[in-house]
Amino acid sequence: MEKYITTPITQEVTAGLKSGDYVYITGTVYVARDAAHRRMTEALDAGKELPIDIEDAAIYYMGPSPARQGRPIGSAGPTTATRMDRYAPRLLDLGQKAMIGKGNRSKEVVDAIVRNHGVYFAAVGGAGALLSGCIKESEIVCYEDLGAEALLKIRVENFPAVVVIDCNGDNLYEHVLP
Amino acid sequence: MIRELHTDIITENVKEMCIEANHFLSPDMVQAMKQAKDREESGLGRKILGQLADNLKIAGEEMIPICQDTGMAVFFAEIGQDVHLVGNYIEDAVNEGVRQGYEEGYLRKSVVGDPIFRENTGDNTPAVIHCSIVPGTKVKLTFAPKGFGSENMSRIFMLKPADGIEGVKDAILTAVKDAGPNACPPLVVGVGIGGTFEKCAILAKKALTRPVGTCSSVPYVAELEQEMLDKINALGIGPGGLGGNTTALAVHIDTYPTHIAGLPVAVNICCHVNRHVVREL
Structure with missing residues (x-):
């Protein structure tokens, strides 16, 4: 089923999504991948605050190519979410609701999704030029020294994604995997 | 008969190859993707293959890399044994081309200098270069960036x-x-x-x-x-x-x-x- 949703991704939003739904996301989304997740986790370990408002947040696992002049961002497709499995449950427990990436998730992540009424979306891997067009604004929040791995805040319009794991833990990949 | 080849030519070509490969998929791959879309039985599958076809079109027309992971730069260099390379050391020449190509082409710099300490080198070097000596007077370079x-x-x-x-x-x-x-x-x-x-x-x-x-x-x-x-x-x-x-x-x-x-x-x-x-x- 096709659905149009806007951020923040509240529990009401995730309750209306089923594994296999095709969604178009509009609103503010944070961008972070391996190194930024590691830094956020280190900040928490040190008793510091997260650099983003995590409540009902959506995090897109992505590291863009540099923007050409006049454009908000370069190529911007999803990276493999599996690598963020080690960090994701803690952030979900703190209020994050949505993850956008591609690829399998661990049981710990699925459990954290169910526990927190979250959702995991897959964007089309390798469609970075197409997805770039759905990103209308981009700014660096922090960790600029990480280059392509800096933590960003972006505004997306009708960003296409598929619900892979819904708030009940139903996993689309498991339906298709051999 | 020994042929001289200046490594500046290698650098210039490597730069162009980095930009070309990351924006334009080769015709064999484009054709294979098209055939796959015609054969795909899943509706969602066809939709995704359609998006990937659109993605290739946008990449070439708007000069946005096909994928944000513009890869670690892998080269196969087949060097004719009757070629005399003049100028720089060949690996330096290739890396200089990568440096220029990834900068001028707005390509992502995805290489960290040490696998444990993980500081980005900032220019996508070094490349992985596989050199082999072959008969002849030519240098054949194959560039395959790998995500x-x-x-x-x-x-x-x-x-x-x-x-x-x-x-x-x-x-x-x-x-x-x-x-x-x-x-x-x-x-x-x-x-x-x-x-x-x-x-x-x-x-x-x-x-x-x-x-x-x-x-x-x-x-x-x-x-x-x-x-x-x-x-x-x-x-x-x-x-x-x-x-x-x-x-x-x-x-x-x-x-x-x-x-x-x-x-x-x-x-x-x-x-x-x-x-x-x-x-x-």
């Missing part, structure tokens, strides 16, 4: 001779199944059979640069390629791992003599952004 979504799902299996061809088939299917949705299917699967631990990996990597749609010149290997392609597509993983009968676009297998005690098999998985540019200088 790590698929590289991470690649495998080496040190099989026993008794495992035979059935063991090889199991190894290939295991690697593809384990890759699942992570490696951005539809895939191109490069396989190296034989040689040593490192030789089979290099064979597998190089097999990815063969034009899609061509098959091995060895009859049994060509048959194996087709059989494995059919078996992989029967897995049902599909485009984006969301189901369908297009899990791979091609399986390319190369072989090499090996030791009486071994049967090494390397499976180098590549996503649908299987970039390769070849130039003869």
